[in-house]
Amino acid sequence: MNTYLFLYYLIQFCGHSWIFTNMIIRFLSFGKDSLADTFYSIGLVMRLCQSLSILELLHILVGFEENRFLPRFLQITERIIILFVVITSQEEVQGKYIVCVLFFLWNLLDVVRYTYCMLSVTGIYFEALTWLNYTLWIPGYPLSVLAKAFAIYESLPHFESFGTYSTKLPLPFALSIYFPYILKLYLAMLFVGMYFITRYLWSERKAHLEASYIKEKRS
16 A cells, blocks of 8 residues: 555656646746746646546545545545636636646645655655645645636636536526536635635644654654
């Protein structure tokens, strides 16, 4: 089990590290011009990494990981919906600067998280890395939620113009589904979910950092 988890975390670490490094190098080389085509440069690898993260739900269900299922489910589905439904389906949104900001925040958090998880599976712990893993989300996660919300806001006019995912169910239902309304509802739910996830991450931070402090004190 530990070997499998190590390989999984290693693959995710390599993928997110490649994306993060690529974004930085492109920005240093091309400046603001690199922001507009972020999705075209790293979108494929980003979609692969986020699709692979669905396995983490299975890890929790079968007992490979000790995380709580619902908070992780909310985090993963948030990203899947924003990446595949909002960004990938609308070419006009893919070139927005907010996509670059969102990808930067996601990969910054994930590079640290997967580094910590990969080392912890092998029994290696660094106090600084533990602190960073359980602290970086405090500015990073709320900012990413705001970026998701802004990405949805930017996408609404395009969903309204092109009618993507809007449909009319056949009889006997005769029900019209207007997708922009669903997105607006999801936009509100996004902040409700942020409240629950933030509470969970805070309790997790408190438990792990206190355990790390006690272990250090004993040694």
